[in-house]
Amino acid sequence: MIGRVPWWTVIVVGVLAVCWVVPVLGIVLTSIRPPADVALGWWRLDNIRFTLDAWQRVWVEYPLAESFFYTAMLAALATLGTMLLTPAAAYAFHFLKFRSRRLLLIIIINAFVLPQQVVVIPLFTLWRDMKLIDNPLAVLIPYVGMSFAWSIFLVKNFLEDFPKELIEAAKIDGCGPIKTLLHVVLPNATSPIFAVGVLQFLWSWNALLLPMLYLRTMVPLPVLLTKVSGTYEMNWDLRSVAAIVTTIVPLIVFVVFQRQFAAGSQTRTGAKE
Known part of the structure; x- marks a missing residue:
């Protein structure tokens, strides 16, 4: 029978997961928000707008x-x-x-x-x-x-x-x-x-x-x-x-x-x- 997982392992794994997910989330939001909106930080929520201009520019300007x-x-x-x-x-x-x-x-x-x-x-x-x-x-x-x-x-x-x-x-x-x-x-x-x-x-x-x-x-x-x-x-x-x-x-x-x-x-x- 498998014993219960210690509580501290859940906390450690959760912290590591957050440390991995936050940068990924930042990259995704930076790619779909106007540069002016993320100039002071992608985490700012005072002016939320989304655009796919960066995705179009990359495919056009670079091979x-x-x-x-x-x-x-x-x-x-x-x-x-x-x-x-x-x-x-x-x-x-x-x-x-x-x-x-x-x-x-x-x-x-x-x-x-x-x-x-x-x-x-x-x-x-x-x-x-x-x-x-x-x-x-x-x-x-x-x-x-x-x-x-x-x-x-x-x-x-x-x-x-x-x-x-x-x-x-x-x-x-x-x-x-x-x-x-x-x-x-x-x-x-x-x-x-x-x-x-x-x-x-x-x-x-x-x-x-x-x-x-x-x-x-x-x-x-x-x-x-x-x-x-x-x-x-x-x-x-x-x-x-x-x-x-x-x-x-x-x-x-x-x-x-x-x-x-x-x-x-x-x-x-x-x-x-």
Whole structure:
């Protein structure tokens, strides 16, 4: 029987919820109220008027739809690549025997502590020499490669408790490593794979540094958000609209897949759910 929730936890959760909701409410109200009405604060109620001028201006003055498409394309491709390659790499490191396996795994995992800024200049030189500047591969390759540090660790941690009897049974039935991965491991490891996909999608969607440096004509939403600002005015209403468009998709993805994400971060069994 589940006991009653302590009263103080309700207060703490309520305070955290208010701290999260109030800024979001402020952004929404700023985007639908005239700038003059929110100049002294969006919370003022002495003169309440609503308008969609900011939404119309953003879509007309900035390539918001085009940036939305580029962001969705890059995030989807990076997520798909990570979800395909990570389980195979984790399976190889955990079940297969090959030379320098442990050393290579340590190197990949330790890359998690490597700041992204460290690889910016070497990558820029490499992409320039390979003529990949303003090419989607210039950001997709780092997106997928730099995610291996945490994604392989997450899936391999799940495989620690994976029943080895299933692997041995597959070998007896004549399955090689690839068939064992496809028909035994993957069907029973959907939870951590979904967790990796959600995290990778959120990170790729909100990435700013690499697209800003390596892309020219393809401008994702986070980069466009930095450009939605005036020279002599702050354009808070336009920024609010761009911020809403930028964050709405990651929020929807997290809400829809939060159950799979929670299961992937908590499940430590190889039994198929």
